[in-house]
Amino acid sequence: MSDSDTRTVDDRPAAASHPSSAAIPDWTDTYFRRTKEAVGKFGDKTVTYAIFMRRPVVCAPRLAVEWLEAVARERRFPVQIELNYPEGKWVGAGEPIMYVTGSFYHLVDCETIILQKLGPASVAAYNAFTMCADLPKVAFLAMDARHCAGTEMAEMMAYAASVGSDRARRKVGAKGFIGNATDATAGYFGREKGMGTMPHALIGYAGSTARAAEMFHETFPDLPLTVLVDYFGREITDGLEVCRRFPQLAAQGKLSLRLDTPGGRFVEGLDPPGSYAVLERHAPHAIRGYRDETQLRYLIGTGVSAAAIHYVRERLDEAGFPAVKIVASSGFGPAKCRLMAEANAPVDVIGTGSYLPERWTETYATADIIEYDGERRVKVGREFLFRR
Numbered sequence: 001m002s003d004s005d006t007r008t009v010d011d012r013p014a015a016a017s018h019p020s021s022a023a024i025p026d027w028t029d030t031y032f033r034r035t036k037e038a039v040g041k042f043g044d045k046t047v048t049y050a051i052f053m054r055r056p057v058v059c060a061p062r063l064a065v066e067w068l069e070a071v072a073r074e075r076r077f078p079v080q081i082e083l084n085y086p087e088g089k090w091v092g093a094g095e096p097i098m099y100v101t102g103s104f105y106h107l108v109d110c111e112t113i114i115l116q117k118l119g120p121a122s123v124a125a126y127n128a129f130t131m132c133a134d135l136p137k138v139a140f141l142a143m144d145a146r147h148c149a150g151t152e153m154a155e156m157m158a159y160a161a162s163v164g165s166d167r168a169r170r171k172v173g174a175k176g177f178i179g180n181a182t183d184a185t186a187g188y189f190g191r192e193k194g195m196g197t198m199p200h201a202l203i204g205y206a207g208s209t210a211r212a213a214e215m216f217h218e219t220f221p222d223l224p225l226t227v228l229v230d231y232f233g234r235e236i237t238d239g240l241e242v243c244r245r246f247p248q249l250a251a252q253g254k255l256s257l258r259l260d261t262p263g264g265r266f267v268e269g270l271d272p273p274g275s276y277a278v279l280e281r282h283a284p285h286a287i288r289g290y291r292d293e294t295q296l297r298y299l300i301g302t303g304v305s306a307a308a309i310h311y312v313r314e315r316l317d318e319a320g321f322p323a324v325k326i327v328a329s330s331g332f333g334p335a336k337c338r339l340m341a342e343a344n345a346p347v348d349v350i351g352t353g354s355y356l357p358e359r360w361t362e363t364y365a366t367a368d369i370i371e372y373d374g375e376r377r378v379k380v381g382r383e384f385l386f387r388r
Contacts, residue, residue, distance in 0.1 A: 018067070018152065019113065021074035028112040036108045044105040048371040050096040050378075050385035051114065055362050057122035058129050059085040059097055060163045063156060064117035068100070068110060077106045088167040091122070096385055101371075111367050119365035120153075120357060121160040127355040128164025131337040132174040135350070140165065141195055142180035143329065144353030151184070157356055158185035164355070165189075178349075197226040200260075204231065209238040210245050217246065225249055226256040226327055235259060235268045235308075236315050243321045256325040256349065259312060263303040263330075267311060275300035275307035279343060282310045286343040298339040304330045306343035313346040327351060333358065 019027050039045075065081055072079040079102035085091050097118070100107065132140060142161045148154040158180050165176030179195040180186060186194050198216050206212035213227045225246065229239040239257045249255040261267050266275070279287050279300060286299055286306065300307045309328060316324050325348040332340075333354035340347065357363045370378045370385050378385060 021071050024071070024109050024113065028109045032109045032111055036105060039105045039108065044103055045373045046101065046371075047104040047107065047369045047373075048099050048101040049107065049111070049367045050370045050382075051098050051100065051118065051365060051367045052094055052096045052385065053091070053119060053122060053365050055093050055123070056126065057091050058125035058164055058167055059083075059087055059089045059091050060121035060125040060160050061098060061118055062087055062163075063121060063159060064114050065098075067117055068114055071110060072102070072106070075106050077103045079103075079107070088125075088163050088170070090167075094384060097122070097365075099370075099387070104369075104372075115365040115367060117156065120360075120363040121156050121163070122365070123357045123363045124157050124160035124355055125164040125167070127334050127357065128161045128177065129167045129171075130164075130334045131332070131350075131352070131355055132165050132168035132176040133172050134334070134337045134341045135347075136168070136172045136174035138347055139175045139349045140177040141327075141349060141351040142177050142189070142353070142355075143196075143351045144356055145180075145182045145185075147353045147356060154182065155185055157353075158182075158188045161355060162188040197223070197258075198228060200228055200231050203228060208232075209234075210241050213242050213245065217249075224254040224256065226258050228258045228260055230259060230261045230267075233265065233268060235261065235312060237268060239312065240315070240319050240321075243316070243319065243324055250321050250324050253323040253325065255323075256327045257312065257316075258327040258329060258351070259304045259308060260329045261303050261308065263297075263301075266302050267304075267308040269315075270308060270311055272300065274311075275305060278307040278310045278314070283343040286339075294335070295339055298336045299343055304328050304332075306340055306345040309340075309345040309347050310343075325349065 025033050061083060068079060079100065082099040084096055084098060091097055142158055144157045145154045148157055161177050168174035168176050177189055179189045179191050181196050182194045186192060198212060203209055203212040206215055209227060209229060209231060213225060217225055227242050229235045232238060243250045246255055299305060309326060312326055327349040328347045329351035331354055332350045332352040368378055368382050368385055370376060376386055
């Protein structure tokens with residue numbers, strides 16, 4: 001795909017679209033629906049929309065484009081979609097991501113849904129890219145599904161993570177997102193199935209961390225084993241017990257300990273002075289200079305801090321388990337990943353849903369018509385949208 005990719009829809013067989021053409025009036029803004037009725041009464045025109053965002057993003061247009069193409073096939077009208085930036089390209093604030101040309105009558109009620117499908121995905125792709133680029137040696141697992149407002153958002157966010165991840169691979173050779181938690185969207189990561197091992201509920205059911213690990217391994221003997229170790233507040237004690245229970249998996253690098261310690265307490269064996277001491281041993285530069293409260297929490301605070309990850313790595317190595325991996329989760333968004341990179345945190349995999357946009361107001365894509373039957377016209381102040 002080139003920097004300017006023009007797509008034309010013809011009379012190919014109709015594909016499914018969500019919402020379908022018939023359902024669009026129920027989901028679009030009323031003033032678009034009423035405009036459509038007026039255009040139907042007074043005559044159609046060929047128009048060109050410029051679609052843009054007010055903040056930098058990573059272009060993630062596929063869901064919006066495929067939906068519009070499907071609608072055009074259902075309604076049997078030609079539409080021309082000119083992508084100014086291919087998927088995965090960095091887009092600056094206010095720069096038109098795409099131009100869409102076609103019948104005003106058929107396009108006007110599509111605007112709401114196009115923007116819904118473009119804006120959030122592009123912001124989430126931006127977030128995923130920055131996280132993967134900051135921690136290029138770390139593999140990421142998309143665990144956003146439970147945080148999404150329904151299945152449509154879950155698909156959008158999985159797609160976005162894959163786009164941002166692919167960009168990080170191209171730009172800095174990052175490992176990026178290696179998979180996600182659900183089967184339905186695993187294809188975005190080149191997989192047939194979602195990834196994951198056990199929730200805290202299985203440990204509660206088993207009555208001990210080690211017993212839950214045994215249950216899982218007996219049920220899925222061919223899968224690598226990742227064990228949550230924070231359920232009883234004994235990350236070190238329970239983690240080492242699991243390692244000793246599965247020495248062969250530990251030696252083969254097929255055993256991982258997942259840290260998901262809540263923010264209300266420290267990892268077993270740590271406190272504020274101990275956390276400072278850990279970073280002083282491994283990343284003294286990370287605690288030099290000014291840090292705000294949030295940054296300090298990520299570095300030496302409660303929960304899954306950089307100090308906690310270093311500390312668990314120390315205990316594993318001392319006990320003779322250098323091949324056991326560390327999986328970290330709990331609030332790993334762009335800011336936390338950046339601090340983990342500064343502190344050289346020895347994490348192997350990060351499970352996260354925190355690349356989802358934090359400020360939803362930043363996800364709002366915007367569209368303006370810039371041409372009516374070939375005549376350039378746009379509201380005052382938006383002349384920057386005209387084709388150059």
